[in-house]
Amino acid sequence: MTRRADDREPTDSHPVRMRLQRESRRRDVAFVLKLTGLACLTQGLAWMFCYIYFGRYELSVVFVGLAGVGVLALYRSKRSDGASLLLVAHGILAVICAISLIDAPIAAVPRSVHLFLLPLAAGAAFTFERRDRYGTLIFPLICLAAFAVFAMGALDALAPNMSPPLEVRAWGARLNAATAMLLVAGIFAIYRIDSGRRLRMERELGRAVRNGEIEVHYQPQVRDSGIVSGAEALVRWRHPSGKLLAPDVFIDLAEESALIGEIGLEVLRQACETLNHWSSVPRTRALRLAVNISPVQLLDGSLVSSVSSIIREAGIDPTLLEFELTESALAADAAAMIERMEVLESTGVSWALDDFGTGYSSLATLRTLPVRKLKIDRRFLAEATRQESAQQLLGKIIEISHVMGMTALAEGVETPDQRELLIGLGCDHFQGYLFAPPMPRPELHAWLDSQRLPLPVG
Template identity: 35%
Template sequence: MILTESTPDTSLPANTKKQSQRLIFAYEAACLIILCAGLCWFCFFGWQQNWPLAFADLLLAAIGGTGWLMIRTGRINAALIGSEIAFLVFAISFCLVFDAPSDKMPRISHLYLPVIALVAYFNYLRQKSTFQIVVIATSLLAFIFFSSTKFALPSAFIIPDDMRYYAIWFNSILATAMLCGGVYAIHRESTGHNEISRALRTAVRHDQLELYFQPQVDNAGKIIGAEALLRWKHPQKGYIPPIDFIPVAEESGLMPLIGGWVLKEACQTLAVWSEDSVLSQLRLAVNVSARQFNVDGFEQSVLETVELFRIDPTKLKLELTESVIISGVDPVIAKMNILRAAGIEFALDDFGTGYSSLNYLRRLPVSQLKIDRSFVQASLESPSGASLVKSIVRMGLDLDLVVLAEGIETAPQHRFLLDCGCEEFQGYYFGRPVPDEDFKALVAQKAAESLARPTRLKAVVRS
C-alpha cells in the first residue's frame, strides 16, 4: 500500500483496487458481447439443426459469461488470464473443426485472433509477463497460418456455404469493431495516464494535495497514532480517488516528488501536534514507496525535514512495503539504520502480499508488522484464513515486533485479532480517514470520554 486508503473501498472488490476501471469496463463489455453473440448463433444453428455448431457456440457463450462473472466478483486477474487462454484455444479449434474455407467462401473466425493478441498486449502494458508475450505470438502466428492456408482437420464439420454467407458479414463487422474498440481503449489509457501525470505535477505546485488521517488504536481502544493518507482535490473534478492517480504516479516516476510533499506535510503536522498535550503523544505513520526510498540521499532528506520542523523523530514512523527490497537488502538496511539511529521507526506494510521471507524480515530493522487487510478479511471466512493470521501474529510477536492489523471493519474481526494477540488496529471500525481538524476533534472526544469514565465508575461504586 502506497499512500492509499488503509481499508478497502467497499464499492469495489479488494483485489481490483489497483486495476484501471476503464480496463475492467472494456472486459465486461467484451465478455457480454461474446456471450450475446454466442447465444444468438446457438439459437440460429439450433434452428438449422446443426447441433455441432450450436453446441460450439454455446461453449463460446459460456466462456464469455464465465469471464463476465469473474470480473464482476472481483477476480480480474484470473478472468483476464483464463479468458485469453479459453478464447485463443476456442478460436484455433473453431478454425480447424468448423471454419475451413471453401472455393466460394473464405475463412472468417481467424479474424478474432488479432483481437486476442491486442487484449494480451493491453495486459502486457498493465503488467509485463512472459505469458502475455506467448499469447500475443501464438495469436499472431495462428492468424498468419489460417490466413495463408485452407488447412482443416480431416474430420472437420465444415460450415455449409449458405450458412457461412451470413456469418461472414456478422463476424467481419464484430471482429473489426472489437479491434477498433481495443485500439481506442489503449489510446484512452495511455493519454489518460499522461493527462493525470501532468495534472499531478500541477497539483503538487498549486497545493491541491491534502493529507487525511486514519486513527490507529491499541488493544484497549485508545488512539495511539494515525496513518497519513493522500488525497487530491482537483479544482474542477473535485476529489479524485487514490486508486485513479497513485498507480499513474508510480508508473510515471512521480512518487519521489509526491512522497517528498507528503513527508514534509506530515512533519509539519507533527510540529503542530507537539503544541497540544494530547496530540503530542501520538505517532504519525507515513507510507514510503520503494522508488522514493531507493532515491539516492533519501535518508538525508528525511533527517533534514525532521530537523527543519524540529519534531520528535520518535513520533514519525515510515511504512515500507516488501517491494522495497527488490534493489537489494543490504542498501535498504543501511538507509534504515541511519534513520533508526535518529529515532525514526519503521513498519513493514502489507506483510504477506509480496516477497515475504523470514530471512530478510529478521534482518530489517523494523519495529512493527502490519497484517494486510486481505488476510484480515479472510480470517473469518475459512479455517485456513484464520490459521494464517494466527501464524503471522505469532511470528511477529516471536520476532519482538508490534503487530498491527489493518482493514478492521467489524467487531468479530476485532475480537478475533485480539484473541490472536494482535496489539494495534486500524480500519473503518475505529474511524475513517478524515481531515486534520476532524481528526483532532475525534482525538479530543476520545480523550474526554476517557477522563469521564473513571468519574462514572466512582459514582457507581458510591451508589
C-alpha cells in the same frame, strides 16, 4: 468511536487497494466475456440455421462449436478471471482455424474467416494483464502466425471438400471482412480512449502537488488502554473536478510514472507540519505519526537527502516519525531495500512493516529488517472472527512480533469483539473504524480534544 456503514472512506492498505483493483479487473473481464459470449452465440446460431436452411448440415455443425464457445464465455463470465479469458480465447482460435480451413478460396470468392484472427490478436494484447506474457505476447503471435498461414494458403491442400454454397460464400466474405475490420477499429478505439484517459490523468497528477491538490488525512492509532498513541498519514487527491480521490485510483499510476516521489515527499511535508504543530502543544507532544513509503521511493538515491531536508526544515523530533513499508515491497530487491531503510533509520526515524503476512518475507529476512512494528493485515483479523485456525494463525503472528521485540498493531479493527479478541491474543495496538475513520487535520484535532493522550516526555 464506532463507524457508520455510510461514512466509511476508502481504505489505504496495500492489499485492500489490490483487492479494489482486482474487483475492477473482474468487472472488466466479465464485460469482455459477456460481450464475446453474446457475439459468438449470436453468430454461431445465425450461421448454423443458415446452413440448415440450405441443407448443408455438415457445415452447421462447425458453427455449433462457435455457439458452444459463446455459451462457455457467458458461463465463465461469472468467474471473470484470467484463466477464463485464456480458455475462451483458445476456443475462439480453434473455431476460427477450423472454419478458415473449410473457407478455402475458390475462383470467385477469397478466404475471409481468417481475418477474425486479427481482432483476436489485438483483443488479447490489450485485454490480458500486462504481466501475463503468454496472453499479451505469445497468444497474439500465435494468432498472427495462423493468419499468415491461412493468408498464404499454406493449408489449402488440407481443406475438406465441403465449401458453402457460392451465394452464401460471396455474402459471407463481404460480411466477414467488414466485421473483422470494424472489430479491429473498435479495439484500437477503446485502447486509444483508455490511453488518452490515462495520459490525461497523468498530466493532472503531475500538476497536483504544484496546485496544492494533495491532501493528507489521518487515521488514529490506539493502545489497548484507550490511549491514543498517534496516527497514520494517508494520501488523498483533490481532483480538479472537485472529487476527493482515494489512493487506489492514482497510486499505481504515480508509481509507474515516477510521480510517486514528488507526491510522497509532499505527504511527508504535510505530516511533518502536523508533527510540528503537535510538538507546540503539551497535550499532543508525545504523539507519533506514521507515513507510508513506496518501494519506488525507497530505491530513489535522493530520498535520504530529501527526507533529511524536510525533517530539518520542519524542526521536528525524527523519533516521532515512523515510515511504513509494505511487506510485498521486499520481493523486488530486499537487500537494496534493507540498506536504504538502515540509512534512513540512522536519521532517527523508525520503521514499521505494513500488511504483514501478505508478502514474501521469510522470518530470516524479518530478523534483518530495521523494523520495530508489525502491522497485521486486516484480512487476518476478519478471518480470525470466523475460523479457529485463522485465529490461531493470528495469535502466532502476534507471538512472532513479541519474540522479535517488535510491537504488533492490528489494522481494520471495526467491532468491540475484534478488539477483545486481539487483546486476548496479546495485541495491544489498534487502528480501524471502531476508533475513528481517516479525517483531515482539523477534524483530527477536534477528535483528539476528547481523547486520552500519552503523557509528554521531559
